[in-house]
Amino acid sequence: MAEVSAQARIAAPAEKVWRQLTDFASYGQWSATHTSFPKGGPTPLAAGATYQENMKMMGFPAEVTWTVEALEAERVLGIAGKGPMGVNLSMRYTLTPDGDATELRIDSSFAGAAVAMMAGKLKDSATAALNESLRKLAGLVE
Template sequence: MAEVSAEARIEAPAEKVWDRLTDFSSYGQWNATHTSFPHGGPETLAVAATYQENMKLMGFPAEVTWTVAACDPARLLVTKGKGPMGVNLSMSYALTPDGDATTVRIDGEFTGAAVSLMAGKLKESATAALRESLRKLDGLVA
């Protein structure tokens, strides 16, 4: 298993951050691992919604099927994913209002036999991608 996380304070209200975070048409502008949604993002962002995403991590392309596990607008989005080679993923985006700003924390988890072979490199690469994503997200909403 590989667990990753990153956190940043974004100088914008949680609702504004949430709107950008869940605007799947502009996902590639901030998400460093995203390459495309082959069939578009979820039609409705709600628990049990599913969608496919093409990603690139550690230089390798992967298609992941995501299912929304929790959704509390402007507060929390949790998705569970199934990727290639039996890899399971979990991503949690938590938004905490702080005056006129928002603390955004992203936690990710990768499990499966293939992960154990490259857990160290995966953790390093994914953590760097999360930090880059938060930096880009901040630039879009602040």
């Protein structure tokens, strides 16, 4: 299993960060791994909702089917995914209000036989992608 996380203080209130985070039409503007949602994001956004995402991880295309597992408006979005080659993924976005700013933490994990072979490279690549995504997301809301 490979686990990675990244955190940033964003100079915008949690409501505004949440609105951007859950605007699935704009993911291409900030998510470093996102390429498309073939059928759109989860509609409605609710626990148990599923959706497909095309991504690029370590330069390789991947299609992931996500399920919303945790949802607390303006606080938590947790999703679990099934990717190619039996890879299981999880992403958890946690927003913590801090005055007029928001601490946004992203925790991600990857598990499966294919992950074991390249865990080190995957961790480096995923960490860089999370940090780039946080920087771009902050640029959209600050």
